[in-house]
Amino acid sequence: MRALVLEDRPIVRDDVPAPTPAPGEVVIQVRRAGVCDTDLQLVRGYMGFRGILGHELVGTVDDPSSSLHGRRVVADINAGCGACPDCRERDGHHCPQRTVLGIAGRDGAFAEMTRMPASCLVPVPDDVPDDHAVFAEPLAAALHVLDVLPARVDDPVLVLGDGKLGLLITLALRGAGVPVRLVGHHRDKLAIAAAVGAEVAL
Structure with missing residues (x-):
């Protein structure tokens, strides 16, 4: 698939493998992705991230086994482990093992497809256009x-x-x-x- 990959510098590549979802995750066909100042900071070396950039997105779930299949969704970008005290008592935002879409430990949305835990996804109402939903x-x-x-x-x-x-x-x-x-x-x-x-x- 095509993606904007941050290596030593951002490079558009056409040979990036499609994402393989882990248990509990779904593949999302990206419809829109927004550029954030955080993306620019990552290019300048912030967090030492390497991989596919992009954390502001709206997309369509592509997983026939999911109740969200075919639905437009936006994402909570923090994916906690689900097992630690922080995840059990609060939420994945404070999980020391969390990954963050396109920022830390997880490829992002500047690609044709990405993957996220289904629990991080929020359906987009039909009357909200993609150009608005991407600001979620x-x-x-x-x-x-x-x-x-x-x-x-x-x-x-x-x-x-x-x-x-x-x-x-x-x-x-x-x-x-x-x-x-x-x-x-x-x-x-x-x-x-x-x-x-x-x-x-x-």
């Missing part, structure tokens, strides 16, 4: 900010950076009624934040 992973990261804030926030939350994640965090906070100050470098992106009531600074 960064949106989940942005929404996590709401989990760590105090229940009541009166003072503005400062968001530094108007990239994809900074904008998504701003939109999530404003959607929850939290006052936001966004500092960034791009007038067009700051205008998006201002349109939802954020204070902005260039």
